[in-house]
Amino acid sequence: MKGKLFATFALLAVVALLVAGCGAADTPTPEVTEPPEETEPPVPTATPTPRPGVGVKACQVSDTGGTDDRSFNQFAWIGMERANVDLGVEIRFLESTGEADYAPNLNTFVEEDCDMIFGVGYLLNDALLVAATENPDVLFAGIDTWDTADNLLGSLYSIEQATMLAGYLAAGMTETGIVGVYAGINIPPVTAFSDGYYMGIQAYNEAHGTDVTLAGWDPVAQEGLFTGDFFDTDKGRTMTETLLDAGADIIMPVAGPVGAGSLAVMAERDAGLLIGVDTDWSSFFPEYAEYVLGSALKRMDLVVFDQINAMVGGTFEGGLYFANLENGRVGLAVGSEWIDLVPASLMAEIEALAADIISGAVSAAFPREAVE
Amino acid sequence: MSAETLTKETGEIYVSQTRRRVLGIVFLGVALLIWLVFMRGLDPEMTSTMRLYPGGSTVVVEDWEFNTLNALRILAVGCAVVGAYQLVRGFKNLTGLAFALIGGMFIFAFLSWAASGGRLNLAGMLRIMFIRSVPLTIGAMSGILCERAGVVNIAIEGMMLTAAMVGTIVGSLGTLWFGLLAAVLTGGLLGLVHAVMSIKYRTDQIISGTVINIFAVGITSFVSAKFMQAYPEINSSGIFKPYEIPVLGQIPVLGPVLFRHNIFIYSMIIFVILLTFLLFKTRWGLRLRSVGEHPKAADTLGINVFKTRYMAVILGGMMAGFAGAYFTLGSVGRFDSAMTAGRGFIALAAMIFGNWTPLGAMVAGLLFGFSDALAASLALLRVKIPSEFLLMTPYLITMIVLAGVVGRGQMPAADGQPYIKE
Numbered sequence: 131m132k133g134k135l136f137a138t139f140a141l142l143a144v145v146a147l148l149v150a151g152c153g154a155a156d157t158p159t160p161e162v163t164e165p166p167e168e169t170e171p172p173v174p175t176a177t178p179t180p181r182p183g184v185g186v187k188a189c190q191v192s193d194t195g196g197t198d199d200r201s202f203n204q205f206a207w208i209g210m211e212r213a214n215v216d217l218g219v220e221i222r223f224l225e226s227t228g229e230a231d232y233a234p235n236l237n238t239f240v241e242e243d244c245d246m247i248f249g250v251g252y253l254l255n256d257a258l259l260v261a262a263t264e265n266p267d268v269l270f271a272g273i274d275t276w277d278t279a280d281n282l283l284g285s286l287y288s289i290e291q292a293t294m295l296a297g298y299l300a301a302g303m304t305e306t307g308i309v310g311v312y313a314g315i316n317i318p319p320v321t322a323f324s325d326g327y328y329m330g331i332q333a334y335n336e337a338h339g340t341d342v343t344l345a346g347w348d349p350v351a352q353e354g355l356f357t358g359d360f361f362d363t364d365k366g367r368t369m370t371e372t373l374l375d376a377g378a379d380i381i382m383p384v385a386g387p388v389g390a391g392s393l394a395v396m397a398e399r400d401a402g403l404l405i406g407v408d409t410d411w412s413s414f415f416p417e418y419a420e421y422v423l424g425s426a427l428k429r430m431d432l433v434v435f436d437q438i439n440a441m442v443g444g445t446f447e448g449g450l451y452f453a454n455l456e457n458g459r460v461g462l463a464v465g466s467e468w469i470d471l472v473p474a475s476l477m478a479e480i481e482a483l484a485a486d487i488i489s490g491a492v493s494a495a496f497p498r499e500a501v502e
Numbered sequence: 503m504s505a506e507t508l509t510k511e512t513g514e515i516y517v518s519q520t521r522r523r524v525l526g527i528v529f530l531g532v533a534l535l536i537w538l539v540f541m542r543g544l545d546p547e548m549t550s551t552m553r554l555y556p557g558g559s560t561v562v563v564e565d566w567e568f569n570t571l572n573a574l575r576i577l578a579v580g581c582a583v584v585g586a587y588q589l590v591r592g593f594k595n596l597t598g599l600a601f602a603l604i605g606g607m608f609i610f611a612f613l614s615w616a617a618s619g620g621r622l623n624l625a626g627m628l629r630i631m632f633i634r635s636v637p638l639t640i641g642a643m644s645g646i647l648c649e650r651a652g653v654v655n656i657a658i659e660g661m662m663l664t665a666a667m668v669g670t671i672v673g674s675l676g677t678l679w680f681g682l683l684a685a686v687l688t689g690g691l692l693g694l695v696h697a698v699m700s701i702k703y704r705t706d707q708i709i710s711g712t713v714i715n716i717f718a719v720g721i722t723s724f725v726s727a728k729f730m731q732a733y734p735e736i737n738s739s740g741i742f743k744p745y746e747i748p749v750l751g752q753i754p755v756l757g758p759v760l761f762r763h764n765i766f767i768y769s770m771i772i773f774v775i776l777l778t779f780l781l782f783k784t785r786w787g788l789r790l791r792s793v794g795e796h797p798k799a800a801d802t803l804g805i806n807v808f809k810t811r812y813m814a815v816i817l818g819g820m821m822a823g824f825a826g827a828y829f830t831l832g833s834v835g836r837f838d839s840a841m842t843a844g845r846g847f848i849a850l851a852a853m854i855f856g857n858w859t860p861l862g863a864m865v866a867g868l869l870f871g872f873s874d875a876l877a878a879s880l881a882l883l884r885v886k887i888p889s890e891f892l893l894m895t896p897y898l899i900t901m902i903v904l905a906g907v908v909g910r911g912q913m914p915a916a917d918g919q920p921y922i923k924e
Contacts, residue, residue, distance in 0.1 A: 194840070204731075225723065227840070316889055348884055355881040358893040362843035363834040364637075365874075368630055372878040374557040375626030387838040394741055394834045399558040417738055 183217030183442045189244035190434075191235040192225050193251030194360055202360075202386045202430075205409045206250045206273055209434030216435075217442055232257035240265050246441050248434060249275060252319045258282060269446055271437045273430050274319040280448045285433055287319070288454040290326025291487050292426040293382070294494040295462040295480050296405045297330020299424050300380040301342040302476040303403070310378030311346040312355035312369040314385035323384040323407060323426065325349050325496040333483060333492070345378045349496045357385050366391025374402050380423060382407065393418040412465035422465035423472075429459045456488045525597065526589025529604050533581035536608070540615040541574050550617040556626040559758040561751075570618040577611040609876075616885050627875040628759045634871035635864070636766050636832070637662065637842070640825035641849025642856060642863035643777055644689075644818040649858060650781065651814030652794035652916040653700055656711035657692065658822045659846025660718030665689045665826030667722045670837040671730075673739030678831055681739055685827035686820045692718075693819015697812045704920035715846075723839040730837060741835040742766070766832040769824070770864070777860040790814055794914035797921040807921050825849070851900050857912060870896050 190210055192203040203225075210221045222244065224235040232254050239247045240261065246269040249258040255275040262270040262282035271283040278284045300309045311327055313320045324347040331342050346369075347354035355373070357365045366388035373381050374395065382405035383389030389406065396402040397418055404411065404418075406425035415422065433453055440446045453459030462480065464472055486492040550573065552566040584600055584607075587593070593600040613622060641658045648655035665685040673681020692714055699710040730737040742764040751761040781787035792800040793810045801807050830837050848870060855869075856862025877892040 225727070225839075227719070227723075345882055351884070351886075353881070353884070353889055355878060356889040356893065358890075359843065361838060361840040363836075363838055363841050364634075364829055364845075365843070367833050368634060368874055368878055371556070371626065371630055371633075372623075372875070372882060375553070375623040375629075376621075376879075376882050377557070390836055390838065391834050398741065398744065401558050417740075 181216075181218030183213065183219035183438070185220075186217075186246075186442055187220045187222065187242075187244045188213060188246045188248070188438050188441075189222040189224070189239040189242065190248040190250060191232065191239065191254065192223065193253060194226055194228060202408050202428075203250055205428070206248065206430040206434050209431035210248075210438070212431065212435050213438040217438065219438055219442065226254075229253060233260065236261040236270075240268055245269065246271065246438060246446075248273065248437075250430070251275075252317055255284075269441055271434075273433065276450065278449050282448050283437060283446070283451060284449075285451040285453060287322075287428055287460055288452065288494070289319070289426065289428050289460050290322045290329065290494040290496075291455040291484075292428070292460040292462055293323045293326030293405075293407075294330040294333065294487065295484055296382065296424055296426045297327040297344075298334050298480055298483055299330070299462065299464070299472065299476065300327070300382070300403075300405060301331040301334035301340070302338075302479070303423060303472065304342055304380050306377050306379045307340070307342050308376065308378040309342060309344050310355075310373035310376070310381040311344065312357065312366075312373065312381070312383055312385065313347075314357055314360045314388065316352070316354075316356055320384050321347075321352060323382070324354060326426075326494045327382055327405075329494050329496060330483075337479065345373060345376055346381075349498075357388050360386040360388060363388050363391040367395050370395040370402070374399065379403065380405065382426070390415070393421055396421040406465075410463045410465075412463075412467060419465060419467045423468050424462055424464045427461045427463055429453070429461070432459055455484060522592040522597075523589060525601070526585050526587075526592075529581060529585030529588050529600070531585075532604055532608050533578050533585055536574055536578040536581060536611045540611055541571060541578070544571050544574070544615075544618065546571050548618045550614045550619075551621040552613075552617065553621055553623040554625045554755045556623065556629045556758050559625075559762070561754055561757050563754045565621070566624075568614075570614050573614045574611055577607050577614075581607050616880055616883050620883055622879060622883065625755055625759050627872070627879055630875035630878070631868055631871040632760070632763065632767055633833075634874045635867035636770050637825045637828050637845050638849045638852045638870055639770050639864045639867035640766075640773060640828070641822055641846055642853040642867060643773055643860055644821035644825065645850055645853040646777070646781075646856075646858055646860060646863060647790075647818035647821060648693075648696075648815050649853070649917050650794045650914055651790050651811045652797060652914060652919060652921070653697070653811055653815050653818075654707040654711065654918040655696065655815065655818055655822075656708060656847075656850060657696055657714035657718075658825075658849050659842055659844065660711075660715035661689045661692045661819055661822035662826030662829065662846050663718045663722050663840075663842045664692060665823035666829040666842060667725060667837045669823075669827040670739045670830040670835075671725075671736050673831055674736045678739060678742055681831050682824070682827050685831070686823040689823020689826060690816050690820040693816040693822070694812075696819065697815035700920065701808055701811050701815070704922070707918055707920075719840070722837075726837060726839045737836050739831055739835055742832055764832055766828045773821070774860045774864045781860070791914070793921075794916055797916050797919075801921075801923065807923070811921070822846070848896070848900070854913075855900070858914065869899060873899050 188210060213219045214221045224238060226232055226235055236247060236257055249272045252274040254272060255277055258270050258272045258275055259277040262279045266281055269281050273285055275284045276286060309331055311324050313324055328344050328347060328349045331344050335342055355369055357369060366383060370381060370392040380403045381392055383392045384407050392404055393415055396404060403423040404421050406422055408428045410425045412419040412422040455461060487494055548570045549567050550570045554563045554566055555561055581604055584604055588600060641662060644658050645655050665688040668688040669681040669685030672684035696710055696714055699705040700707040744762055744764045747761040751757045789805050790810055793805060793807050797807045829841055852863050852866035852870060855866035873895040877895045880892055881889055
């Protein structure tokens with residue numbers, strides 16, 4: 131009796147752990163279409179698209195939220211998938227379910243002989259630096275991380291440049307005169323979105339003499355509306371209902387998949403518009419496209435692909451990579467359903483603003499020093 | 503020994519002298535807090551505005567605007583009167599009510615102070631309170647069903663998460679109603695697993711529940727990453743549309759707060775009434791409770807302990823499945839990994855807070871829901887409290903309530919003990 135009990139229980143526990151492990155480790159590993167080993171002597175002729183990355187392994191550790199979050203993690207993963215298709219690089223992926231996972235996940239990939247390991251997310255900065263110092267032979271690259279080494283590339287995004295354009299757009303389109311924002315956690319790469327959004331609204335107010343206000347973010351106090359995580363989609367619903375009840379009509383959720391809760395509320399009430407972040411939400415959520423006014427893009431896919439390409443070509447260098455409007459790694463995409471509905475004059479003003487940001491005539495960063 | 507005992511002769515609750523005095527002093531302290539902290543430095547001309555209809559409502563009423571300072575004076579005096587009476591005479595068996603009254607006055611004073619010079623959507627907050635309480639209350643009722651029969655169920659979280667995912671997939675392929683049915687059945691199936699492990703094989707019930715929770719996280723993130731990403735069409739179930747109850751929905755203020763919701767909110771209220779009746783007014787309920795209190799005695803009287811426990815745990819699982827369906831079919835319309843965000847554990851706290859009764863669990867659920875709504879509204883009003891502290895509100899309230907108010911909860915006597923038939 132007792133043996134049977136134990137056997138059943140143990141079996142269940144093993145199955146559970148196995149599945150839990152698979153869920154993280156085994157996820158999308160598209161097969162490498164070309165066999166890495168060639169038995170015949172290489173024929174030096176017609177290979178129209180050379181796939182220089184065959185035999186190279188690129189691995190990615192995500193932050194919490196998963197590669198299917200239709201936002202942050204997923205966009206970084208798209209860059210990996212492109213490297214797989216275009217370059218023939220083998221790609222692997224591990225999802226972090228909490229901060230305690232970062233270092234073990236990075237180490238797992240070191241042991242799996244990955245040639246290049248990406249850490250996606252600001253919170254992975256320290257774990258990346260430790261891993262890069264301990265493993266000088268492996269190349270590391272981070273998204274939203276700032277520490278660097280010879281084998282560690284950090285990348286910083288001037289996302290406030292993109293959200294400034296989005297804020298200008300929102301201020302030009304609001305009917306209530308109140309624009310809203312809520313975010314995941316109060317950390318700089320997240321609040322940079324809100325800061326730029328605020329600056330865009332101010333720029334619109336100055337140009338048009340209007341008094342559009344921002345609910346959910348106080349750039350002076352650096353405080354506002356936060357969900358506290360990046361996975362509680364039901365809380366996204368609460369935040370959106372609160373903002374809509376307070377009179378805001380265009381809302382930007384800076385919280386990854388949590389923003390899906392906003393779209394559900396907007397569709398239910400048939401009220402409000404959304405500014406997506408990271409990816410173009412009108413193409414990621416086609417069923418809700420009519421509620422997506424625009425998206426502030428953070429082209430992590432391009433940055434990830436560029437770095438893999440550099441590694442394959444042997445030109446990878448550690449250091450800091452800056453993504454901004456000028457090199458097209460951040461930007462504004464108007465929602466697919468709204469392209470024809472945004473007035474041409476407003477679009478022209480936004481384009482002029484973009485040109486001013488690139489030339490340096492206008493700064494999208496909130497002038498914190500001036501306030502203090 | 504508990505501070506409160508039921509005297510046999512009168513049935514009155516006897517409140518000890520010390521407890522009476524301490525509560526009285528606490529109440530007076532609240533009055534002082536309102537007078538000294540909230541009223542300090544307040545402009546006498548300052549007004550607070552409360553909006554009394556949620557956004558998108560068709561029943562529009564005028565905003566309620568009042569002088570903040572006068573309102574705070576009235577509330578402080580009110581608290582002082584209640585506190586003085588409590589200190590001198592005591593409310594005896596109405597003490598709970600007095601506590602709620604003080605809590606209500608304090609919260610209203612706080613809101614008036616926070617909204618001074620601004621506008622707060624009171625109706626919107628109350629609406630969110632009801633919506634947020636749904637998974638907590640229904641989840642807590644899952645716990646009540648299991649624990650009243652003597653089986654601890656800490657797997658509510660895992661059951662909700664798995665059911666949320668299955669509900670989305672089936673709901674996307676078929677109709678929402680099929681999705682809901684599938685979610686309930688999924689919960690029931692996990693309930694059966696828990697029942698087999700904890701009743702038949704007498705596994706430690708905490709471990710059995712933990713295994714189900716770990717299993718749920720693994721299987722859902724696996725399916726989500728492997729299939730739901732590749733085929734987005736199985737992850738777009740949509741949500742149940744809100745239904746306005748005729749006539750009642752048109753009542754000013756209360757209508758949009760209470761009677762314009764989707765089926766999950768109505769179901770919660772129906773379940774609370776139904777389960778209260780079934781547990782405490784029927785033979786079925788008496789048998790279920792007897793199995794949780796003294797299974798041996800129940801067995802002697804011819805009640806099948808094992809059968810009763812199996813039924814209770816499976817029903818509890820189905821209840822958790824229903825609560826899980828709320829996250830996808832009632833709230834967002836798609837599944838994301840870890841989306842239940844620990845709400846199953848707060849549901850357990852709500853169950854304990856509610857002293858293992860459905861009505862108490864709902865009160866607890868509403869309190870947690872209110873603290874969520876409050877945190878969001880305060881952040882919008884730019885109250886000078888860091889957002890991290892505001893996010894803690896629900897957990898702070900849990901601790902205060904569990905430690906101070908329901909320290910004398912009566913858990914079922916045989917809770918967590920496997921029954922061995924001799």
